[in-house]
Amino acid sequence: MSNMKARFSLLLGILISILAYSQDFTYTYNGSPCARNAYTFTPNITVNFDSIVWNFGDGVTQSTLQAVAVNHAYIQAGIFKVTMNVYHSNSIVNAVTHNVTVYDKPNLTFNYTAPSLVCAPDDSVVLTVDTINIEPEDLKFTIDWGDKSQVTLGKKQISKPQTHRYTRTSCGNVITIGNSQIHDKFLITISATNECSQVPVFLFKPVDIKSAPNVGFSIENTNYDSLTSTFYVCDSGQVLLKNQSYGQDNCLEVNDVIWDVYNENNQKIQECINDCKESFTLPYPGFGKYRVVLTQDNACGAASVSRYVVFRRPPKVSFTLKEKVYCYPTPVTFLNTSGDDVTKFWWDFIGDSSQIFVDTVKANHQWLYTEAGTYDVHLWGTDNYCINSHDTVLDLTKRCKDIYVPNAFLPDSKNPELNAFKPKAKDLTQYRIDIYDMYGRHIWSSTALDNYGCPSEGWDGTCPDGTPCQAGTYIWKIKATINYPNVGEVKWDGQVYNKKGKRSTSGTVILIRQ
Numbered sequence: 001m002s003n004m005k006a007r008f009s010l011l012l013g014i015l016i017s018i019l020a021y022s023q024d025f026t027y028t029y030n031g032s033p034c035a036r037n038a039y040t041f042t043p044n045i046t047v048n049f050d051s052i053v054w055n056f057g058d059g060v061t062q063s064t065l066q067a068v069a070v071n072h073a074y075i076q077a078g079i080f081k082v083t084m085n086v087y088h089s090n091s092i093v094n095a096v097t098h099n100v101t102v103y104d105k106p107n108l109t110f111n112y113t114a115p116s117l118v119c120a121p122d123d124s125v126v127l128t129v130d131t132i133n134i135e136p137e138d139l140k141f142t143i144d145w146g147d148k149s150q151v152t153l154g155k156k157q158i159s160k161p162q163t164h165r166y167t168r169t170s171c172g173n174v175i176t177i178g179n180s181q182i183h184d185k186f187l188i189t190i191s192a193t194n195e196c197s198q199v200p201v202f203l204f205k206p207v208d209i210k211s212a213p214n215v216g217f218s219i220e221n222t223n224y225d226s227l228t229s230t231f232y233v234c235d236s237g238q239v240l241l242k243n244q245s246y247g248q249d250n251c252l253e254v255n256d257v258i259w260d261v262y263n264e265n266n267q268k269i270q271e272c273i274n275d276c277k278e279s280f281t282l283p284y285p286g287f288g289k290y291r292v293v294l295t296q297d298n299a300c301g302a303a304s305v306s307r308y309v310v311f312r313r314p315p316k317v318s319f320t321l322k323e324k325v326y327c328y329p330t331p332v333t334f335l336n337t338s339g340d341d342v343t344k345f346w347w348d349f350i351g352d353s354s355q356i357f358v359d360t361v362k363a364n365h366q367w368l369y370t371e372a373g374t375y376d377v378h379l380w381g382t383d384n385y386c387i388n389s390h391d392t393v394l395d396l397t398k399r400c401k402d403i404y405v406p407n408a409f410l411p412d413s414k415n416p417e418l419n420a421f422k423p424k425a426k427d428l429t430q431y432r433i434d435i436y437d438m439y440g441r442h443i444w445s446s447t448a449l450d451n452y453g454c455p456s457e458g459w460d461g462t463c464p465d466g467t468p469c470q471a472g473t474y475i476w477k478i479k480a481t482i483n484y485p486n487v488g489e490v491k492w493d494g495q496v497y498n499k500k501g502k503r504s505t506s507g508t509v510i511l512i513r514q
Contacts, residue, residue: 023047023094025084033136034196035074035104041082042069048088055083057100077104077133105197106139107132110190112205119300120166120211127205128161129153129190139194146175146186146207169211171251182206184251212301213254216244217280217294219309223385230289230308234386239309241280241292258295264288287311314388315342317381321392327400329370331486334377336362338390342381351376368487372397372501397501401427401482405495408510411461411468421476421509422458427483435459435509436475443474453483461511471513477506 023045030038043052045067054062056072057080064070074080079101086094112127129141135155144150145164153162166186175187186207191200218224219239223232233239246254257277261270263285272280282292288311295304316339325332336345336359345359349367357365369375375394380387403425413419423433428449435443443464446457463469480492494503 023086024096025098027082027098027100032195033101033103035076035102038071038073039100039102040069040071041084043067043084043086045086045094047086047093049086049093050089051087053085053087055085057081057083074102077102077107079134101134103136103194103196104133106135106141106192106194106201108141108190108192108201108203110203110205112188112207114207117299118166118207118209120169120209124163124165125207125209126161126163127188128159129157130159136194136196139192141190141192144189144191146170146173146188147209166209168209169214169252170207170209171211175206177204177206184208210252210298210300212303213252213296213298214245215294215296215303215305217241217292217305217307218244225385228308229306230310232385233309233311234314234388236284236287236311238281238283241282241294241309243278243280243294245296246278252300253298254296255298256296258293260293260295261285262291262293264290266291282309284311287313310385312386314386315339315381315383317342317345317379317388318390319377319379319392325369325394325396327398328372328396329368329484329487329490330396330400331366331368332394333364333366334379335364336379338362338379338381339383341383343384344382346378346380348378349375351378369394369396370487370490372399401425401484403428403478403480403482403492403495405476405478405507406509407507408512409461410512410514412514420458420460421511423455423478425480425482426452426454428453428455428480429483429489430479430481431455432479434477436477437469438473438475443469461513468513469511471511473508473510475506476509479505 025041025043027039027041041054052064052067054070058074060072062070062072079099081097082100083095083097085092108129108131110127110129112125118125129143135158137155139155140152142150142152143162145166147166147168149164151162170186171184173184173186175182175185177187186209188205188207190203193200219231219233219241223234224230225232241259243257246257254277257274259270259272259276259280260268261282263269269285270282290309291306292309293304293306295302318337320335320337322333322335338345340362342362343360345362347357347359347365348355373396375396376391377394378389378391380389403423405423406421409421410418411420431449432445432447433455434445437443444459446455448455448457450456461469478492481489482492483489492505494505495507496502497504497507
């Protein structure tokens, strides 16, 4: 009997243990396991009970009288110990506990201890990114170093030091944070996302990256050959060497600026220290080749640059006229008398730069001038290093051939030069003259030319009816073309009628009777 009781007690204990072990709960979350999302806890109970008391692990509890699901939202990330206590007859008959991991948007920090001096490109910067939260596996964070380089990392790289070497200084760089501008710094930006954050979370850190001076200098109005690092000064006289780096790199805190000038025997002929930081005036040392060295230093080190300066005689550029020219239209021959070392020429025969003619060899040119004017003729030439020029002025305000029209005549005169109205000209190929009275009535005309192209007829003052015309003013009109050697036929544009050189193909003549 005692054995039966013992076996029954054992079986009852096992059954109670199985029932107790089978009491449990499950949980799910709305969308993602993130703070502020609803978590649902569902009990799985097979024993008799009076109530269930939930402890969500964040100081919040909730009681139910039935085995129903309950909802709870965590306001922050963490690992929470959630306990389901099952009560019967005021006693706990079962207690089940699970750890619930709740994530949140990235909550990163980073540690960067700014060194007293960081010099590009030799020194590196190190920063460590960490997180206050427990991050999900999909965490991604990007470090933008501010110099157009960046790296994207994952959860495994959290708390691992990240090293970056800047290849250039932050001098001259400008960053904007809010409404403020910060000069001469790079901005390190860290952005991070995980499944709880659709919008990246950002962290910022301005850093100051210095470097040794970036040295360079220039000379205005010179030809620079980058292959030989040589400036060609095409004249005698002093030149101004400008320190290109000093104005830009003042934020690099340049200490000393030294200019040294050496001749072709490597003898120092000029030196300037600190009194010429921005520019150095080099007195004319004579034609020849010189080496100029500019050295600057600061806390990051020293740098220097060496350039050659050649004082060179400009090439001879000149031209002459084959013949003297005072009138138009005419072809003009220009003889190029430049030196043989000139390798390229530019001609401007009009003087307004509208037409430039280029020669790669020394050559003569002929230019046809068909209109009156004052022409500034220019010739430029270069020996590949220096440019020189020559110019002259052609004053072509007179016609080489013209028609002379008298302004009065006396039909009763015994002088044959005065008793008829006849224009004087030669080499005319076409010709017509018409005479009108002041009322516009046609009086007389002629197209007659002799063998020399001269007008062969003149008006003797007779009206169309054969009677002598009255003394007074009459109007003439002429249309003509003149033949010019080496030019051809040119239309006559009239005689000059005012001080500005204006021409007209019509005018007046006075008939005088005694």
